[in-house]
Amino acid sequence: MTPRAVVTGIGVVAPSGIGVDAHWRTVTTGTRTTGPITLFDPDHRYPTRIAGEVPDFDAAHYIDNRRLVQTDRWTHLGFAATALALTDAGLPQRAPHPYGYAVTLASSSGGNLFGQRELQRLWGGPSRTVGAYQSIAWFYAASVGQLSIHHQLKGPCGVLVTESAGGLDSLAHAARTIRRGTPVVIAGATECPLSPYALACQLRSGLLSPVNDPEHAYQPFDVNASGYVPAEGGAVFVVEDLTHARTRGARIYGEITGWAATHDATHTTTRTGSDPTQYARAIHLALHRAGTHPNEVDVVLPDALGTPHHDRSEADALRTVFGTRPPPVTTHKPLTGRAHQGGSALDVATALLALHHDQLPASAGPRHPADGCELDFLRRPRRPETGVAVVCARGFDGFNSALVLRGTQSPGEGSGGQ
Template sequence: MTDKVVVTGIGVLAPNGRSTEDFWAATLAGTSGIGEIERFDTARYASRLAGLIRDFDAEEHIPKRLLPQTDVSTRYALAAAASALEDAGVDPAGFPEFDMGVMTSNATGGFEFTHREFNKLWSQGPSKVSVYESFAWFYAVNTGQISIRHGMRGPGSVVVSEQAGGLDAVGNARRAVRLGTPLVVCGGLDSAFDPWGWASHLSGGRVSTTADPARAYTPFDVHADGYVPGEGGAILIAENADAARARGCAVYGEIAGYAATFDPAPGRGRPPGLRRAAELAIADAGLRPADVGAVFADAAGLRAEDATEAAVVREVFGPGAVPVTVPKALTGRLFAGGGPLDLAAAFLALRDRVLPATAHTTTVPRSYGIDLVLGEPRPCDFDVALVLARGKGGFNSAVVVRRAEAGDTPR
């Protein structure tokens, strides 16, 4: 059996689209999901913008019995997983339960749920705290709830590496499929937008204080001053290519390469690990940098970090040698959901032969030496893309994706 791992289904919940195709259409049209936070009073905060999912009715997506025991991030994960399975044409009841695994990432846990229950504890006493608090707050709950709902008892895991975590979950899923599990549900979603969650976002000093939604998150721009946080993400269905062919299902493409590195401690005089992650992922795919047709950048939105990433792209590929795009400029940084959403965009770009533009950015410093796609989507004809992600604390991850090949049924 081949060790090639393909993606057969994608489920997206993003600030600018509550389905995969809606998200993609909005991304190509430059439709932003960034706006004022309306869930609580933000008047006293220095920043008031976020990429939020609006008009999401959880009862349309998950059983009512699950509502009292789930945080909003878990509801998003359950909805995205169900959408991805439907997209892949997978009925879990038709699979042996140990042939299906779940591997997700979560950076913030069930923030809104647990803070609501803490408030009950402080104001009403322990008897009023929900028994579901015992697990609804936990980083692993999305993996657990997806597994339980769909009867998946194969390999399961959760990765906590902030913005890099979603790519790590997909990389782990690829490894599990290559080791013999035919199908793994993987990806990541996050949400932390109650008052306590918002305070946590702002505490790091990296969130933009610009009030204009069109100028608050301008990655690689000369005036970049921080990022806008967002919520949501994507779930992907990773399958063994032979098993997918046997089912007769269409594929988006291949998870061709993966690597993760960690930055050295500050003051050690060693370079950050992002370049090595990119080079290792390309090598893992059996490719050379010249084979990569586009880079979906991490795009921190902070000048020093943008300059570091630009240097990595310039050094690996050559000055201006590969187009770079940042779809997340329309959604904000989604933490564990950001990498999987970029993977979804990369597969859709390969499918439709078009690269989305990087919204809001207008002036890229010449010293960066990168070809950032600006203004309008760019028609392209490439077979391979590289997706990069960095997590707070030194995490770096890279995934190489490849267009569906001969023998696969393309989307």
């Protein structure tokens, strides 16, 4: 039989809080966590000055001093999320059988804060040098390499670079790795795009919201949609072979049953990119590979970029897949901001927790759906009927991904947490 990939541990380090309990409270209470950027001073020169930051994060609780000075905050968040996920899964922090454990995370921009500091020293200081760790701390594979060393994860490791779609692609790759015989894979993503350089790069796209009132800045699918709010953080998962998980009596949040990725081959701007045809094809393929009919889907967690063009395009794609009556749609991104690949991983955490707690949370908007965006947004919580969730994501310049999850709570198991 083909090995089945299930999620047995979730580690959340996001603006919604640290740990699954904090994140679930934020989502179910609809608490907005975006606010003024504090990681640096985004003075009047930056039209976007709010973001989603991880509250009360102390990297020293999760990483030793040597690695602390060698790595970026993005990697520190990854260390924390991985430690929480392993604890949540009931697994040791160091792999007992290193070649049976792997790590595959998504990345995009790498170590921004570390790189910012070193480049400022290069061009602004008298030494005209950078530190020895610049080459590895800024590298997009830094988190995977550091986690592999620290936790002794010596199985097939890798990095997915598909921008926001990467959080889903990493889980898809983890499921494929399980099928190829590795029993435990660490997957997911974190991000920290909050430095002067990183914010300037995002502003160049024209997709960031210029509204500096957190209540109104990020409103996907709304008549007042004006772009997204950047955020840091994300989620990391323990993906495990079902037989391996059952043998050790692990709690199971859900199963990864289908996945797919397509590409638009189009540069993303405020008016282009996000082809609804290729996006719909990715969702169709994921459902087909999961053996799931569109009518079986309980809930969809969308990409929710927050610009009028992309929101309408996404709504068109969902109608193409599900017909004129799509399943309920919910998103928490207006509460936390958009953490790129970490944001899609966080959507997976929300979906799994919803199925685990037997509660589909209400959507954080839109207040007034824009023309063409009239989807069935969940206005109040409800219980799932089939236990099937679809998570969708799009990465800049054409990446489209979809992931199908099926809830599978073990008999006699209560709700878990960190």
